[in-house]
Amino acid sequence: MGYEEVIHVLGDFGRYQKRIYFLLCLPAILCAFHKLANVFLIAEPHxxxxxxxxxxxxxxxxxxxxxxxxxxxxxxxxxxxxxxxxxxxxxxxxxxxxxxHSVYGYTTVIEWDLTCSKTYLVATGNALFMFGVMLGSIIFGQLSDRYGRKLIFFISLILQVTAGILASVAPEFWSFTFARMIIGSTTSGVFLVAYVIALEMVSANKRPIAGTVCQMFFSVGYMLTAVFAIYIDNWRTLQLALSLPGLCFLCYWWFIPESVRWLLSKNRLVEAKELIQRAAKENRVHVTDNVLDEMLISEIEKTDNPGKKESTVLDIFKYPKLRRRALIIFFDWFACNITYYGLSWSTNNLGGNPYINFVLSGLVEIPAYAFLIVVLNRWGRKRVQCGCMIVAGMALLSSLIISADQYFFIVLAAMVGKLAVTSAYGTIYIFSTEQFPTVIRNAGLGACSTCARVGSVLAPYINVLNKIWQPLPLVIFGIITLIGGVLSLLLPETLNKKLPETMEEGESFGQ
Structure with a gap:
């Protein structure tokens, strides 16, 4: 018994869950605006x-x-x-x-001469933005666990809109970059918290699909960013236009409930039961309070009896096989993140029309996620993870044999690499979750996220290397991704396997 049983009674993905889920997916579009905006805000024209x-x-x-x-x-x-x-x-x-001015109009590079000897500032701006994302995932993640998902979502949203407006009126580069860094941190508070609320109210068997579809909304926002940039050629107006839609989500205060799982974890049983009954009414299911009490008894006992001291992610390194698997998973997160954002931010460097390149880069994510929905539970996590990373690496390395003036083939190689690494990125979320023992699963994912953000912080500096040799960034991303794909062959398959609960089970898992 427990909240999972309540979800089954309510309906694994009933009318109530679908309505809330759709509303929570929409902020992913807004966060995509902010995460990809620098491609046009800090675009370097000829x-x-x-x-x-x-x-x-x-x-x-x-x-x-x-x-x-x-x-x-x-x-x-x-x-x-x-x-x-x-x-x-x-x-x-x-x-x-x-x-x-024929391609990008008026950008921050033009206003502040961020070119040639100052090109590193463009990379620094992108890197500090992703550093903000990393800090936000730590800070807002902890705050949402302590003070509730809903409150932190709205605090993050208000900060995001405020910082977005301040960035649009920044008088010089560093104040603009600091405001953008704050925006980066709030994307974790908005997107990740909404993502968690959405997934916490659907049953376990629906979570892979729910999580993947939520990522598709991010891809829609990805493509819409280019639409804004095409019609708004001044960076200040563009920054403002991408920030103001956040005001629309303030009305969510009256529509989005607190996470029932979080309420139960804080022993706020009355509020949790009220939300469950509201969901039951909308889903046309009748559940009495007595039945709810019986179902939730295990959740109450876990709250009243927290048990022994929790394990930490450092305990992984006490077990040789678990340590080896964890290091491979950390590298895979790093490789997927550095390649994903490296390719997303380098569409201006591929040749041809940068807006078309950017839209294509977002568009290929849709079939990438659809591919995962179809094959993850058929082919297994390991085959998909290894295969996608190896395909991405080979596609990007093919830029070595493509002439610099063959824009079509360069873009094609980059888009194949982007499609494959997006699928790998979607897979690694599920694959790594199933690799870590239950006692350190959340801590393990937190460590994975940190490794991923290190990759996205470094990605802008690798992109700058195209000044030395045009294909160099694609070659570096290709090598890193290929190594990750080969190393993933050492990981055990997790499909249809009983997941490890303790550290000892984690050490013997896959034997």
């Missing part, structure tokens, strides 16, 4: 040094015959330098730039 005889209002286009005379030729990337100029037969660094 630029050139302003020639000595040009005025400050000169346009980017000039007579091509002037390029050999004034700009050094980059033999590696096969184009004229955008950062240097030839004056009196001497090559010098640019002091003033003329930007191409």
């Amino acid at each position: 630029q050139r040094c302003r020639l000595p005889f040009e005025t400050k209002d000169a346009t980017y286009s000039i007579n091509e015959t002037l390029f050999p005379e004034y700009y050094p030729y980059d033999t590696i990337n096969k184009k004229y330098s955008e950062c240097e100029i030839i004056i009196d037969n001497k090559t010098e660094k640019c002091t003033e730039y003329i930007y191409d």
